[in-house]
Amino acid sequence: MEMEMMSQSDDFSIDIDGNNQLAYNNAVVNEWECCIRGQETTKCYDPKRRIEKVPPLLLKGEKGHKNHEYYEPAVVSLGPYHKRSPLVHDAENYKRITLEEFRLSSGTTINLLHDKVFEVVHEARKCYINGSTKDYNDQEFNRMMLLDGCFILFFIECISHANNKFLLNNEYLGALGFANVTRDIFLLENQIPFVVIQVLLDLRFPDDKGEDVLNGFFNYLNYGEVLRKDEKVFQNNKQALHLLELYRSYFISFSTSLGRGGSTSSSMWHKCCKEPLYENEDYDYVKRNRSFASVMELKAKGIFLKRTHKKSLNEDIKFHSNCCYGELQLVPRAVSYNTKAIYLNMIAYEMCPHNPNDFRVSTYIRVMKSLVIQRDDVKELRNTNILLHSLGRDEEVVKMYDEIDAPAVNIYMFNQLRKGIEKHCRSKYKTWAAELINVYFSSPWKTVALLVATAILFTNFLSTYFTIRPLPNESDDNILRRCARLHPPPGPS
Missing domain, CATH: 4.10.910 (30s ribosomal protein s13; domain 2)
Known part of the structure; x- marks a missing residue:
């Protein structure tokens, strides 16, 4: 009261x-x-960007509880957030081994490496949330950054250059440990500031050669093999906060767009700038978030998959509606044991506060969740060399996408793609043409059978027609007289 x-x-x-x-x-x-x-x-x-922790809302619900382990390191802790975890204690000794290997490869001394990292130690400390580094003085924090940075770059260099020293992981962490190092490097809560990695990268690979090393490693994650592409890693993100952010920008490639095809990304975005960002439908949650058909359902509607062959660009997904069929273009992607953890942590990064971004990875995952709902969808993606997976069974890929939650998407990008597909599917003559192609021209044998049936039908039609209306049966004399009446002889000259 x-x-x-x-x-x-x-x-x-x-x-x-x-x-x-x-x-x-x-x-x-x-x-x-x-x-x-x-x-x-x-x-x-x-x-006020920081290396954030996973938003608590992502850990709630059934999927959040199931995916909790994918946000925590399995074999190695990087940075201060999981430093006290007993599960990663064995990797601390191995970090000293990688520090020595990195020193030998760089042709420098431990003191020089220490001093170079110490130059950015205060900037690196500011990259973590308040209070997370208070237990470390500058020397202790600097040593942690040095060990973690050398560990990361040693592993990346071994993969990118096919250096057999990556087998040291098997010796100190075990074979399963090696399989989990990649996922641990890309956990949101397991990041170190990229300014530390940049300093060490410049020492090890002068003249900007370090960018090629990252290029090969990122393509190993994207395509399952080390490739040297023309696109530069730092082209789209020169001020990356950490390695996960840098890989995300390379994964989505800001130079291209996810939307309806036919126009370049720059022209599409230019058009977007002249139009309202949000339409009335964008505020309708049900319409905005509804999915579209799966791969096999789209194929039945005359929308066929096509692999993007330009590996110089990390194009996402584009849709082209042609005269009698549609074409959904997808860049090839590798799906491995680590893919789910990397996807989940890139989505978690996009969900963090104080982090303006375009939700491109979340949008890409939402599209793939719509396309892949059964085993046959994965099989079709494999047959077109779009999806390269090493999970054993196609059902595992379906399960992986089903268990990944993408709570927010880029409304404009997702709606542009969905509306283009729905408009194509509503066209009657395009769906009829698709049915004709699927039923009669989906294989050479069906095409031959159609041609034979058409020939038989045409022969029966001619036979019936001439039975009803036979050709006139007249003698040669009558024919000669008729010809004479038609062509009277010429008069006297």
Whole structure:
């Protein structure tokens, strides 16, 4: 009763710097809108970006509980967040081995490596959330950054250069340990600031050769093999906060777009800038989030899969509606034991606060969840060399996509793709043409059978027609007389 009287009688006030807060809010909105549109961000406000922890809401619910283990390191802890975990204790000794190997490869000394990392130690400390590094003084924190950075780069170099020293992982971590190192490197809570990696990378690979090493390693994750592509790793993200962010920007490739085909990404985004970002349907949750047909259902509607052959670009998904058929273009992707953890942590990165982004990975996963719902869908993706998986059975791929949750997507990108597919499927003559192709021209034998049946039908038609209306049976004399009447002899000259 006393509290109620107090609330009614006492004045309540909050001191807010209205002008500054309003300007900050407008800058935040512009930053997010530029990211969603695919434009260069304004960078006109301090986003307070940190190496975040996994948002708690992602860990709730049935899928969140099942996927909890995919956010925690299995064999190696990087950074301060999981340093005390007993599960990763064995890797601490192995880090010293990789430090020595990295020193020998770099042709330098431990003291020089230590001093170079110490130059950015204060900047690196600011990259973690408040209070997470208070148990470490500068020397201890610097040593942790040095050991973790050398461990990461030694592993990446072994994979990218096919160096058989990666077998040291088997010796110190075991064969299963090696299989889990890749996933641990790309966990959101297991990141170290990229400024540390950049310093060590420049020492080990001068003249920007370190970018080629990252290029090969990222392509190993994308395609299951080490490739040297023309696209540069730092082209789209020169100020990466950590390695996961850098790989995400390479995975989605900002130079291309996920949307309806026919036009380049730049022209599509230019058009987007002239149109409202949100339409009335975008505020309808059911319409906005509804999925489209799976791979086999799209095939029945005359929409066929096509592998993007330009490996110089990490194109996502494009749809082209042609005269009598549709074409869904997908870049080939490798799916392995580590893929689920990497996807989940890239999505978790996109869900973090103070992190303007365009939800490209979440959108890509939502599209794949729509396309892959049964074993035959995976089989079709395999047959077109779009999906390269090493999970054993196709059912495991279906299960993987089903267990990954993508709570938010880029509304514009997802709707553009979905609307293009739905418009194609609503066209009657295109679906009829698709049915004709699927039923009669899906294999050479069906085509031959159709031609033979058509020939037989045409022969029967001619036979029936001439039975009803036979050819005239006249003698040669009658024919000669008829010809004479038609062509009288010429007159005398």
